[in-house]
Amino acid sequence: MEQQITRFAGKYVTGFYFPEIHLTDVIEVLILTFLIYQIMVWIKNTKAWMLLKGIIVLAAFILLAAIFKMHTILYLAKNAVTVMATAAIVVFQPELRRALEKLGEKKFLSSVVPFETNREKVRFSEETRESIVEAAFVMGKAKTGALIVVEQAIRLTEYESTGIQMDCLVSSQVLINIFEHNTPLHDGAIIIRGDRIVSATCYLPLSDNMGISKDLGTRHRAAVGMSEVSDALVIVASEETGKVSVAQGGQLLRNISQKDLREKLASIQDKKTEVNKIAALWKGRHNHEKKTNG
Template identity: 35%
Template sequence: MILLFNIGFLEISAVDMADIALVSILLYQVYKLMRGSVAVKIFLGFLSLYLTYLVVKAAEMELLSAILGQFMGVGVLAAIILFQQEIRKFLLIIGKSTALNRENIMKNFPWKRAADNREFSITPIIEAAKTLGGSNTGALIVFSKSSELKFYAESGDLIDAYVSKRLLLSIFNKNSPLHDGAAIIYRGKIKAARCILPVTEQDNLPAQFGLRHRAAIGMSEATDTLILIVSEETGQISLAKNGRILHNLSSQELRTKINQYLYEDVDWTEENVPSVKEQKKNKKQEVKNVA
């Protein structure tokens, strides 16, 4: 063990520094997962309960200590139940980045690389989104590049058809039995329509975001997907990923973001994606500059 320095009677080694660094990274990732969600309040409540338990135990209040001790005894199980969505997302990030991931192993083979590089045209999707927005027809489209999302696809009607503008317009037509729900696109095919998506628990979303936007954000929190939303009220087009949303996008911006997700794997962080208020302010500034 390599000794670096001493702090009083403590001996700090290189292993200790590495340990502290890894724990700091882990805590930061947990903070990023819970930031802006109701899980933060649940965590603070759970922490307050634990601190209360420590206080009453130190004060030798036996009855209250026994009651709170029962809660603390199942603390790990309770944390898994309360934070199952955040744990799922954390494990999803680890599974996506690990070298043992099946997708990372298979893409090293030449024939697999050739299959992955076979791009499909997103122009029909862009054109369909413009048409739907122009007629104030709501739509919800999920893009997946690493999974068929069978669990969510089976909640709707399986289609397995190549993407086309007319097919998308037919699905989201207000008189269509398939319009109420999401369409899932995987490798150039519409796998299913009328799919049910999980709804986000974030409580700080703008009031104009209805159930369609909340379902898109919830899906982006639970899976590694990109979700396109066409607002039924305003006709505006938005994209959601990693629990964050880009609002009121132009056709060119929409094309760029979808291509980045499908082929460049650009990460959406808080620094890269401004808040909805900042996005509105930037749009107004762009209009003033053009004028």
């Protein structure tokens, strides 16, 4: 029996290479898988998708040139790679920046490395939340167009500077008055940071997403665009239909109810106060050493 197994292994298994797998190899594969997945998702949701399709077509053309030994085309392609890569970085600089920002938003980073600690437990008060909900639906009922940006972790300083600086507490009366027709501040968006309105008449980036319904105007496209480049929650009151919508993470939820908006605001109201495992272990060890020394 052993001789048969030996002969079989010598005849069929010889020549096969079975690499030795270590823990670091598994971790490396998982990291690469995650990065490739994030790149694919990013490419699908931006103009880079068109670039990728163009690169695939160009690569197929170069492959055919290599098969048929078209030396001139291969020479030109070889010398143009560096220039094309540099041009792609310059042209798609905004998309690359957004991709890095989105990567920085991932929750797993805060659970591994404490980049920042938030002493406050809530981002804004319940009074602010209720004022936003009340104002949004009062303006919707009156068909007053409104665009409200509720800031989260990413600071919106560059968009804040495009508007008129303010510093006042959030209230439904103030919000309604700002967006009232024929008032100096009604055009554009307002930015809310914590319990305060920090800027009004702000210009927001428009989304390039072709999947947005054609019956939606610039206000809704700006809301989606803002949610694509930041983690902000953007509330829209339609001037045409009076419906209230919410944009977050590049997705637009149309015609939501007061309950839905309240839940959306409540979901971002609490700041993450969980201490990461490394910090917790270090704190526990430090406390143990203090008790021992004491």
